[in-house]
Every structure is written in structure tokens, then in C-alpha cells.
Amino acid sequence: MEKSELKQILQALVFVADEPLTLNQLREVFPDEDVALLKDSMEEMIREFNEFHKGMEIREIASGYRISTRPEHHEWVRRYLKTKPSAKLSLAALETLAVIAYKQPVTFPEILEIRGIKSSTAVKTLLDKKLIETRGRKKVVGRPILYGTSTDFLVHFGLKDLAELPTLEEFEELLHAETGSVSEITPRGFNGDEQDSAEPK
Amino acid sequence: MEEQGPAAPMESGTAFQDETAEETPEVLKVKLDIFEGPLDLLLHLIRKEEIDIYDIPIARITERYLEYLQMMQDLNINVAGEWLVMASTLILIKSRMLLPPDPEAPGTPEEEDPRMPLVQQLLEHQKFKNAAQMLYERETIELAVWENPKTEFREEEEELISATVFDLIKSFHAVVQRFQDKIVLEVEHDTVTLEQKLLELRSLLALQPTLYFSSFFERKISKLHLIVTFLALLEMVRLREILVYQDRIHSDIKIVKVA
Numbered sequence: 001m002e003k004s005e006l007k008q009i010l011q012a013l014v015f016v017a018d019e020p021l022t023l024n025q026l027r028e029v030f031p032d033e034d035v036a037l038l039k040d041s042m043e044e045m046i047r048e049f050n051e052f053h054k055g056m057e058i059r060e061i062a063s064g065y066r067i068s069t070r071p072e073h074h075e076w077v078r079r080y081l082k083t084k085p086s087a088k089l090s091l092a093a094l095e096t097l098a099v100i101a102y103k104q105p106v107t108f109p110e111i112l113e114i115r116g117i118k119s120s121t122a123v124k125t126l127l128d129k130k131l132i133e134t135r136g137r138k139k140v141v142g143r144p145i146l147y148g149t150s151t152d153f154l155v156h157f158g159l160k161d162l163a164e165l166p167t168l169e170e171f172e173e174l175l176h177a178e179t180g181s182v183s184e185i186t187p188r189g190f191n192g193d194e195q196d197s198a199e200p201k
Numbered sequence: 202m203e204e205q206g207p208a209a210p211m212e213s214g215t216a217f218q219d220e221t222a223e224e225t226p227e228v229l230k231v232k233l234d235i236f237e238g239p240l241d242l243l244l245h246l247i248r249k250e251e252i253d254i255y256d257i258p259i260a261r262i263t264e265r266y267l268e269y270l271q272m273m274q275d276l277n278i279n280v281a282g283e284w285l286v287m288a289s290t291l292i293l294i295k296s297r298m299l300l301p302p303d304p305e306a307p308g309t310p311e312e313e314d315p316r317m318p319l320v321q322q323l324l325e326h327q328k329f330k331n332a333a334q335m336l337y338e339r340e341t342i343e344l345a346v347w348e349n350p351k352t353e354f355r356e357e358e359e360e361l362i363s364a365t366v367f368d369l370i371k372s373f374h375a376v377v378q379r380f381q382d383k384i385v386l387e388v389e390h391d392t393v394t395l396e397q398k399l400l401e402l403r404s405l406l407a408l409q410p411t412l413y414f415s416s417f418f419e420r421k422i423s424k425l426h427l428i429v430t431f432l433a434l435l436e437m438v439r440l441r442e443i444l445v446y447q448d449r450i451h452s453d454i455k456i457v458k459v460a
Contacts, residue, residue: 066348074345086344091333092237094340098332114325117238117283157339158346171331172324 001033007045010038011058020064020155062154063161089125096122097131101153102168105135105146123147131156239287240326242269247323254323257316259298263291294319366435369414369445372454373431376418393426398433406443406458414445414454 013029014021026038042065046058058067069077078084089097096119099111111119126132131153135146149162159165236242246265247254270288273280297315405412417430434456437443446455 068346068348071342071345077347081347088337088340088344091337094333094336095237095329098329098336101336102329102332114322114329115238116240116287116322116326118281156343157336158343159339166332166335168328168332171328171335 001030003037003041003044006030006033006037006041007048010042010045011049014058014065014067017064017066020061020066022064025064059158060160061158062151089129090122092119093122093125097126097149097153100126100132100147101149101162101165104148105138106148107138107144107146109144111147129156239266239284240323241330242266243287244323244327244330254320257320259291259295259316263288263295266291290319366438368447368454369431369434369438372414373427376415377424377427379418393429395429395432395436398426398429399436402430402433402437403442406456410458412456414456 023035023039027035030038050057055070055073056067057070058065095115096111099114100106103110130150132147133150135148137143138146154161236245243266246262247257252258267288270280270284294315418427438445442459444457444459446457
């Protein structure tokens with residue numbers, strides 16, 4: 001198939017897709033096409049589309065492709081739809097979610113350790129909203145449940161994958177910039193073992 | 202009490218007390234700042250007192266922290282366990298700072314600063330607060346974006362309309378009407394009390410969090426049962442144990458257990 005034709009079809013598929021359109025789904029639609037060509041055509045189509053269409057955009061979300069309106073026009077869209085902004089997550093839920101996103105898979109006691117406060121309500125909210133999911137049990141005493149983020153988490157926060165999250169170290173630098181003088185002093189152990197597990201998967 | 206952790210007055214303890222004492226002794230004017238937990242309060246104190254986080258004057262911070270705890274208790278705010286654990290941690294660190302290093306203790310000659318574990322915990326906590334802020338910003342942007350509307354409609358099917366007592370009565374009336382047409386043979390005299398019915402409904406709801414109003418009246422039951430069931434439902438609404446909803450006006454009433 002000609003690449004130009006392929007790009008037009010891909011655009012149509014992204015438009016009708018209910019959820020981010022994945023490469024695997026494209027492989028089913030185009031069994032005879034090369035995956036590299038599909039990916040390449042998709043990326044080229046997105047570049048062209050986003051350059052010419054300023055009301056809509058196609059983005060990579062949760063390892064798929066999704067078309068949406070652009071946030072800058074939200075007031076007009078809301079005025080037409082007659083909707084109010086949806087309820088946002090509470091600060092407690094966001095903090096708990098941040099801990100889970102960066103430390104996953106993580107247990108309840110580990111979340112408690114970082115937040116210094118019980119988080120059962122927040123964890124329940126996040127499970128109800130399907131932003132997190134259970135990941136089996138940790139093989140330690142008590143076999144606590146492990147939690148991790150879900151695909152809905154990526155969609156909710158407009159992330160391509162977990163690697164798109166800024167690293168925890170970047171927040172550390174932010175912290176140093178805030179408090180000023182402390183950047184040259186590194187406390188023992190702080191940049192040591194923790195670092196690897198702090199990276200999102 | 203967990204997530205909505207105790208709140209603490211934003212002004213420092215003494216200033217707050219003086220102000221209220223001078224101006225309006227009987228009316229308490231309290232400016233509240235919500236602290237998620239003890240770590241939040243400590244970070245706030247460190248920022249407010251402009252303290253270097255790596256060199257915390259532990260005696261001063263402990264004092265401030267205890268003042269806040271006292272104020273929370275004065276305001277009848279439930280001070281949960283973790284706040285007291287932090288208070289004891291601070292006092293432990295304070296006493297360790299006073300002790301000279303044990304000359305006979307084995308291990309490194311360079312004594313670990315007793316404040317360090319707390320400092321690390323605070324820094325770690327601050328990082329996640331910043332990460333939460335990042336998530337908040339991303340969420341704000343994503344909530345201002347619409348995808349293919351088909352997806353959105355599918356999500357909104359569960360919209361509920363709050364049912365009034367009149368809707369309940371109307372539904373009940375419809376049920377009674379239906380039963381009047383049926384010939385019910387009452388053989389034995391059975392009695393049911395409101396208490397029994399309440400217990401029965403509660404155990405039903407424990408098994409199944411959502412029930413339909415009409416489902417109670419599907420079986421052939423006596424008028425007494427009908428009425429007692431209805432009264433029990435009203436009572437449970439009054440006690441806020443259940444919520445009653447309709448998907449649409451005139452549709453079957455949903456009975457949802459209050460979490």
C-alpha cells in the first residue's frame with residue numbers, strides 16, 4: 001500500500017478508536033504490512049496532522065495513539081457541552097498515587113512509611129477509580145498486597161508510558177533549588193541504594 | 202480518622218492565643234491550615250522558621266511541634282496515633298543529641314547524627330509532594346481535553362437522580378395496588394417487628410450493596426410485611442444508612458448502602 005494512502009487510513013482509525021490505538025491493533029488490521037512501516041507512517045501522519053490542525057491533536061498515550069481536543073480551547077468546549085470541570089483527585093490521593101507510581105510495586109506499609117500517615121482511604125479511592133491495581137503479594141511476613149499503576153493511570157495523566165514521568169531525582173533538585181544552600185551537601189545513604197528502585201519502570 | 206488528618210492553626214501558638222484573648226474572648230477565630238500528617242507539619246515548621254533541613258535545631262522544632270499538638274487537642278481535633286509517634290521520635294532524637302557519644306560503642310568512630318533518619322524521611326516526603334504537584338498539573342490539563350465523544354457517553358450511563366420520599370411512597374403505592382389485584386391467602390397470623398425487618402435489610406445490604414425497591418415486593422407477602430419493609434426503609438434513610446436513587450424519573454428505585 002502506498003504510504004500516503006496508509007497515512008489517511010491510520011488517521012481514520014485513530015479517529016474512530018475508543019481507546020488509544022495500539023500497534024498490535026494496527027497489525028491485525030494490516031496483516032500484510034511491515035510493522036516498521038506502520039509505525040513510521042503513523043508518526044509521519046501525526047507530525048503532519050498536529051502541524052496543520054490546531055484545534056485537535058494526536059498524541060501517544062498509554063502506548064497507543066489518541067486524538068483529542070487541545071486543552072487551550074477547554075472553555076469553549078465546556079460552554080458547548082454545558083459541563084463543569086470534573087472532580088479532581090484529592091491531595092491525599094495524589095500524594096499516595098505519586099508514591100505508588102514511583103515505588104511500584106509497593107505495599108501498604110511502604111506507602112505509610114513515606115507518607116507518615118495511613119493511606120487506606122486514598123488507596124481505596126485509587127482502586128475504585130482504577131488508577132492503581134494489585135500486583136500480587138510481597139513474599140515477606142504477612143504477605144502484604146503489592147500495588148502498581150494501571151493503564152487508566154497513563155490515560156488519566158496523559159502519559160505515553162511510565163518512563164515519561166520525570167525522575168524522582170528531578171524533584172530532589174527542585175527541592176534544593178527551593179531551600180537554596182543545601183545542594184552541595186549530600187546526606188549519607190540518600191543517593192545510594194534508593195535510587196534504583198525510585199526509577200519508574 | 203486518616204486522610205483528613207488533624208488540622209492545625211496557621212498562626213503560631215502564642216500569637217493566636219493573645220489575639221483571641223484581647224479581642225473576643227468568647228469567640229474563637231481560628232485560621233485553619235490542613236496538614237496531611239506529621240511530616241507535613243514538620244516541613245511547614247521548617248519552612249516557616251527558615252531552618253536548614255540538614256541542621257534542624259531539634260529542641261526548637263520539638264517545642265513547636267508539641268505546641269501544635271496541644272492546640273489541636275484544645276480545638277478538640279482528634280489527634281491520631283501517628284502524630285504522637287512523631288512527637289516521641291522528636292523527643293528521642295532530642296535526648297540522643299544531649300548524650301555524649303558512647304566511647305565503648307563498637308562501629309564507626311564517626312557517630313551518625315541522630316537527626317539523619319528523620320531528615321531523610323522529610324526529604325523523601327517532600328519529593329513525593331512535588332511529584333503529587335506534577336500529577337495535579339497533568340490532571341488539570343487532561344481534564345481540559347476531550348477525546349472521541351463516543352467513549353464519554355458510554356461512561357456516563359450511571360447518572361443517578363436523587364429520589365424523594367414522595368417517589369418512595371408512589372412506588373410503594375404501586376406495589377400495594379398490584380397486590381390488591383392478587384388474592385392472598387393469609388393462613389397463619391405472623392408478626393414482624395420493625396427491628397426484625399431492619400436486621401433483615403441490613404444483612405441483605407451487607408451481601409449486596411445495591412438493591413431494587415421492587416425486588417422486596419416480588420414475593421407474595423402479607424400487607425403487614427409490606428408496610429414494615431417500607432417503614433424500615435424510611436428509617437434507614439433517616440439514619441443515613443442507605444441512599445435511594447433513580448436512574449430516570451419514574452424508574453425503579455435503587456437502594457444503595459452508604460459506605
